[in-house]
Amino acid sequence: DVKVTQSSRYLVKRTGEKVFLECVQDMDHENMFWYRQDPGLGLRLIYFSYDVKMKEKGDIPEGYSVSREKKERFSLILESASTNQTSMYLCASSPPAARSYGYTFGSGTRLTVV
Amino acid sequence: GIQVEQSPPDLILQEGANSTLRCNFSDSVNNLQWFHQNPWGQLINLFYIPSGTKQNGRLSATTVATERYSLLYISSSQxxxxxxxxxxxxxxxxxxxxxxxxxxxxxxxx
Structure with a gap:
C-alpha cells in the first residue's frame, strides 16, 4: 500500500514563526500536493509539484512556499505564520496522470497559530 | 474554473438506513474520486470512478460523465x-x- 506520512499530527506555533510541514511518500510518485481544509470551504490546493525541484501554485499560495529537493519529500513552508493559517493541512501524492489511480492522502497536520 | 457541488451538505441517518449523496460538476472532467474523511481527519479513497458503476460492499458509486454528476450510495448504514x-x-x-x-x-x- 502507498504510504504518505506527515511528520506532525498536531502543531502549535506562534504568530511570525517560520513553520515547516513535512510530507514523505514511499511509492516513487511523481506528483505531490498540499491542501488546506477549513470548515465550509472543503479542500483547497496550496501548491503542487510534478517532479523534483518543480513546483506550481495552486489556488491559495499566498503566505506559503514549498520545497521538493527529493522525489519522496514535499515540504510546505509558512514563511511568517499568521492566525488565519490555522487549519488542517493535508498532503497527497499520485503517479502521473497517464497511469494514475488517484490520490493517496496523509493523515493530516492540524496547525494552530496563536 | 470548474465548480464542484455536493448535496446535501449535512445528513443524519438512523443505523440501517440507506442514503444517496450527489456530486455535480460544471465541466468535463478526466476522472472522479470519492473519499471518506473519518472523525480523525484521515481521507480514505472509496472509489476511483470516471464513468459507470462500481460496488464495494455496502457502498456503490455511479458516474454519468455526459450529464456531469456522480452518486454515492450507502446501504444499511453503520x-x-x-x-x-x-x-x-x-x-x-x-x-x-x-x-x-x-x-x-x-x-x-x-
Missing part, C-alpha cells in the same frame, strides 16, 4: 460510516490535479 464524504474531479490545469467539493457531513445514529 455508525462507522459517519464522517465527511468528498468528491473530487480530476482536471488538467497546468498539470492534472483534483478539485474538491465542499463535502457532505454524515452522522449515523445508533
Amino acid at each position: 455508525t462507522t460510516d459517519s464522517g465527511v464524504y468528498f468528491c473530487a474531479v480530476w482536471v488538467l490545469s497546468g498539470t492534472y490535479k483534483y478539485i474538491f467539493g465542499t463535502g457532505t457531513r454524515l452522522k449515523v445514529l445508533a
Whole structure:
C-alpha cells in the first residue's frame, strides 16, 4: 500500500514563526500536493509539484512556499505564520496522470497559530 | 474554473438506513474520486470512478460523465460510516490535479 506520512499530527506555533510541514511518500510518485481544509470551504490546493525541484501554485499560495529537493519529500513552508493559517493541512501524492489511480492522502497536520 | 457541488451538505441517518449523496460538476472532467474523511481527519479513497458503476460492499458509486454528476450510495448504514464524504474531479490545469467539493457531513445514529 502507498504510504504518505506527515511528520506532525498536531502543531502549535506562534504568530511570525517560520513553520515547516513535512510530507514523505514511499511509492516513487511523481506528483505531490498540499491542501488546506477549513470548515465550509472543503479542500483547497496550496501548491503542487510534478517532479523534483518543480513546483506550481495552486489556488491559495499566498503566505506559503514549498520545497521538493527529493522525489519522496514535499515540504510546505509558512514563511511568517499568521492566525488565519490555522487549519488542517493535508498532503497527497499520485503517479502521473497517464497511469494514475488517484490520490493517496496523509493523515493530516492540524496547525494552530496563536 | 470548474465548480464542484455536493448535496446535501449535512445528513443524519438512523443505523440501517440507506442514503444517496450527489456530486455535480460544471465541466468535463478526466476522472472522479470519492473519499471518506473519518472523525480523525484521515481521507480514505472509496472509489476511483470516471464513468459507470462500481460496488464495494455496502457502498456503490455511479458516474454519468455526459450529464456531469456522480452518486454515492450507502446501504444499511453503520455508525462507522459517519464522517465527511468528498468528491473530487480530476482536471488538467497546468498539470492534472483534483478539485474538491465542499463535502457532505454524515452522522449515523445508533
